[in-house]
Amino acid sequence: SQTIHQWPATLVQPVGSPLSLECTVEGTSNPNLYWYRQAAGRGLQLLFYSVGIGQISSEVPQNLSASRPQDRQFILSSKKLLLSDSGFYLCAWSEALIGSYEQYFGPGTRLTVT
Amino acid sequence: KQEVTQIPAALSVPEGENLVLNCSFTDSAIYNLQWFRQDPGKGLTSLLLIQSSQREQTSGRLNASLDKSSGRSTLYIAASQPGDSATYLCAVRDNYGQNFVFGPGTRLSVLP
Numbered sequence: 133s134q135t136i137h138q139w140p141a142t143l144v145q146p147v148g149s150p151l152s153l154e155c156t157v158e159g160t161s162n163p164n165l166y167w168y169r170q171a172a173g174r175g176l177q178l179l180f181y182s183v184g185i186g187q188i189s190s191e192v193p194q195n196l197s198a199s200r201p202q203d204r205q206f207i208l209s210s211k212k213l214l215l216s217d218s219g220f221y222l223c224a225w226s227e228a229l230i231g232s233y234e235q236y237f238g239p240g241t242r243l244t245v246t
Numbered sequence: 247k248q249e250v251t252q253i254p255a256a257l258s259v260p261e262g263e264n265l266v267l268n269c270s271f272t273d274s275a276i277y278n279l280q281w282f283r284q285d286p287g288k289g290l291t292s293l294l295l296i297q298s299s300q301r302e303q304t305s306g307r308l309n310a311s312l313d314k315s316s317g318r319s320t321l322y323i324a325a326s327q328p329g330d331s332a333t334y335l336c337a338v339r340d341n342y343g344q345n346f347v348f349g350p351g352t353r354l355s356v357l358p
Contacts, residue, residue, distance in 0.1 A: 138289075164344060166344075174350075175335075175348050175350045175351065176335070176337075178345060178346060181344045183344065189344070191345065220287075222289055233277065233278060233339055234278075234280060234292060234295045235292065235337070235346060237282075237289040237291070239288065239289045240287075240288065242287070
């Protein structure tokens with residue numbers, strides 16, 4: 133069966149510091165991968181998605197970036213965090229082949245920028 | 247641009263009641279619609295997925311329907327239980343790419 137991991141679970145970082153959040157998927161090959169942010173009182177916002185190694189699409193202009201160095205690894209980064217980057221970051225995957233495209237989510241990372 | 251809304255924003259019911267959550271979307275050119283549940287501080291759990299060619303899906307006490315032409319989906323929960331308390335979100339995937347658009351969610355409280 134497939135599982136999705138995210139770490140760290142919680143993170144408190146000062147403004148201007150760098151960020152690296154990691155997501156890995158087990159039990160599937162060549163998944164589509166997604167990063168979402170859920171800010172307090174707001175809905176889920178799609179930040180990035182990837183259909184393959186090195187292929188990243190950005191949905192929202194911001195000071196965040198994403199990378200996919202391996203088939204089942206997705207990393208969210210920032211060089212300098214802003215207060216507005218605080219939120220709950222969720223990674224998700226779906227099958228890449230034409231099919232249901234059902235999305236499965238990880239447990240999330242709670243980021244607080246101080 | 248696809249927009250998804252959910253009504254009501256919050257709902258409180260006594261245990262045992264049947265209830266309906268609503269999801270509306272503005273662009274009917276969708277590939278599928280997915281219902282999720284989110285417990286506080288947790289990730290999303292997939293409940294039901296309805297393809298654009300389907301009218302409904304059922305899983306246990308849950309039944310989701312889709313009326314693509316009117317841009318609506320409903321999630322029916324039968325015989326609600328306190329363990330059903332959570333936020334329920336719907337999301338649509340459009341036909342144009344990988345974009346999933348989420349609604350703001352309905353926060354459900356089932357009182358014992």
